């Protein structure tokens with residue numbers, strides 16, 4: 544019997560809410576309601592960014608805590624993962640939310656070009672965020688935007704800042720970073736297995752690449768898939784997603800198509816080495 548698959552939903556992200564994308568949840572109440580629907584559709588991990596009142600990206604730990612508290616009520620057992628990502632946020636404030644001890648937090652281990660900015664992750668910031676996660680008992684999800692980021696993760700393992708079984712996510716299809724390409728995924732996976740042999744892994748396809756990257760990941764035995772409006776707002780070229788739950792339902796179909804089962808919250812916690 545093959546291992547069930549964790550469905551991760553990235554509900555909001557940090558790209559402005561466009562007038563043509565009213566489904567994107569940005570207030571705390573919208574985020575809780577949208578995640579609850581996604582949870583009912585099979586998602587067991589929520590990746591969280593929060594916004595200020597003007598909808599710009601926020602580092603306010605109080606807002607992160609409010610979303611986490613809401614999700615603990617509305618979505619029992621769901622894994623809460625805070626973003627420590629950069630866009631529009633002061634580097635010094637990116638780890639402030641970790642004091643609220645989410646189950647997980649994203650951690651980028653290197654810098655990379657993004658569509659309109661350099662996503663800057665200085666080595667000292669990476670080590671500092673990893674150290675804070677360790678101090679607060681937060682499990683990192685290592686974001687891989689480039690091959691060198693795998694080696695960044697390995698250096699953190701060697702420095703004792705993360706454990707030897709990290710969860711890594713390959714991010715494909717970000718303009719100016721890695722293209723979405725199955726050969727490239729094989730190459731990344733090969734390197735991950737060589738230098739981080741105990742790692743669990745998933746892959747995220749951005750924009751129109753969401754479904755195909757999910758398929759490639761499932762075909763290669765990924766323990767999780769990722770979907771959500773942060774990464775992609777369309778069902779087809781001509782049709783916008785109506786909600787995060789609609790995207791989760793498509794991910795659930797893909798999981799079943801590959802002959803796998805959708806993880807329950809307790810499965811998800813076991814698979815990702817988190818407390819029940």
Ligand code: ZN
Pocket residue numbers: 553556590592626628773
């Ligand atoms: Zn994110």
